Amino acid sequence: MVKKAVIPAAGFGTRFLPATKSQPKEMLNVVDKPLIQYSVEEAVLSGIESIAVITSRGKSSMEDYFDRSPELEQFLEEKGKIDLLEEIKRISSLAEFYFVRQKKALGLGHAILQAKNYVGREPFAVLLPDDIFECSKPCIKQLIDVYSELKASVIVLGRVDEEGTKKYGIIKPKQISERIFQVEDMVEKPGPEKAFSDLGILGRYVFSTEIFDAIKKTEPDKRGEIQITDAIRLLLETQPVYGYLFEGKRYDAGDKLGFIEATIDLALKRPEFSQRLREYLKEL
Numbered sequence: 623m624v625k626k627a628v629i630p631a632a633g634f635g636t637r638f639l640p641a642t643k644s645q646p647k648e649m650l651n652v653v654d655k656p657l658i659q660y661s662v663e664e665a666v667l668s669g670i671e672s673i674a675v676i677t678s679r680g681k682s683s684m685e686d687y688f689d690r691s692p693e694l695e696q697f698l699e700e701k702g703k704i705d706l707l708e709e710i711k712r713i714s715s716l717a718e719f720y721f722v723r724q725k726k727a728l729g730l731g732h733a734i735l736q737a738k739n740y741v742g743r744e745p746f747a748v749l750l751p752d753d754i755f756e757c758s759k760p761c762i763k764q765l766i767d768v769y770s771e772l773k774a775s776v777i778v779l780g781r782v783d784e785e786g787t788k789k790y791g792i793i794k795p796k797q798i799s800e801r802i803f804q805v806e807d808m809v810e811k812p813g814p815e816k817a818f819s820d821l822g823i824l825g826r827y828v829f830s831t832e833i834f835d836a837i838k839k840t841e842p843d844k845r846g847e848i849q850i851t852d853a854i855r856l857l858l859e860t861q862p863v864y865g866y867l868f869e870g871k872r873y874d875a876g877d878k879l880g881f882i883e884a885t886i887d888l889a890l891k892r893p894e895f896s897q898r899l900r901e902y903l904k905e906l
């Protein structure tokens with residue numbers, strides 16, 4: 623039912639400077655593949671067939687990455703490196719890719735709005751590539767299943783501490799079932815005093831198509847950015863929105879420490895690294 627996904631990847635990556643001065647944050651390597659590939663694979667495993675990546679100037683290496691690379695493929699074939707060849711080909715055939723430029727850094731809501739013509743009139747998924755989810759059922763599939771049941775937009779929720787109220791949008795919840803909450807209100811990064819709850823919005827959403835009208839009506843915040851959280855608040859005036867407390871683990875790889883944690887944990891899960899890395903970490 624949800625076949626299209628949008629991956630906003632147009633930001634400057636300021637939290638990762640200087641590494642992101644001349645390369646996209648989304649192309650930074652986590653164990654052995656770029657950060658964005660985790661979101662792409664999660665989407666594909668969830669039944670998504672086509673993906674629009676929202677990019678900006680200086681980030682065209684993402685387009686090359688998901689394209690075929692005939693010279694490299696020929697080189698690997700000649701050298702008999704068949705496993706690598708298959709892997710390189712697999713990446714370009716993961717999904718149908720579209721790339722849309724956000725011409726000015728006007729916020730996450732504005733970035734998502736750039737996909738309006740691509741999406742057309744159907745529900746769609748949004749995956750923020752900063753978040754890596756490790757779940758037995760892919761996180762965006764968990765949301766798609768709730769969307770199918772409730773026929774309304776769904777956002778992923780996680781419990782956050784005081785620090786988290788400064789980093790994430792926070793919802794005012796009405797509990798419907800163990801993991802499903804109806805969203806009564808929400809506020810972007812309120813801080814502990816103004817937080818409605820400890821339920822923070824993480825980087826996965828499934829939206830009904832009406833979100834685009836809501837984004838268009840959304841006023842920029844004091845930094846001049848159109849926030850998706852403000853757009854969802856407007857959407858709430860015309861239709862219900864639900865939050866889903868996902869099952870699994872999430873890494874905030876959009877932050878230097880979270881990125882290091884994700885790298886260590888994901889490497890520990892890999893049979894070829896796990897024992898030696900564990901021994902190395904014990905020695906420290």
Ligand code: G1P
Nearest residue numbers: 730789790791823824825850851
């Ligand atoms: C965005 C959203 C915020 C959400 C967060 C999840 O913020 O605006 O509501 O909690 O993603 O990662 P950003 O991280 O782009 O500042």
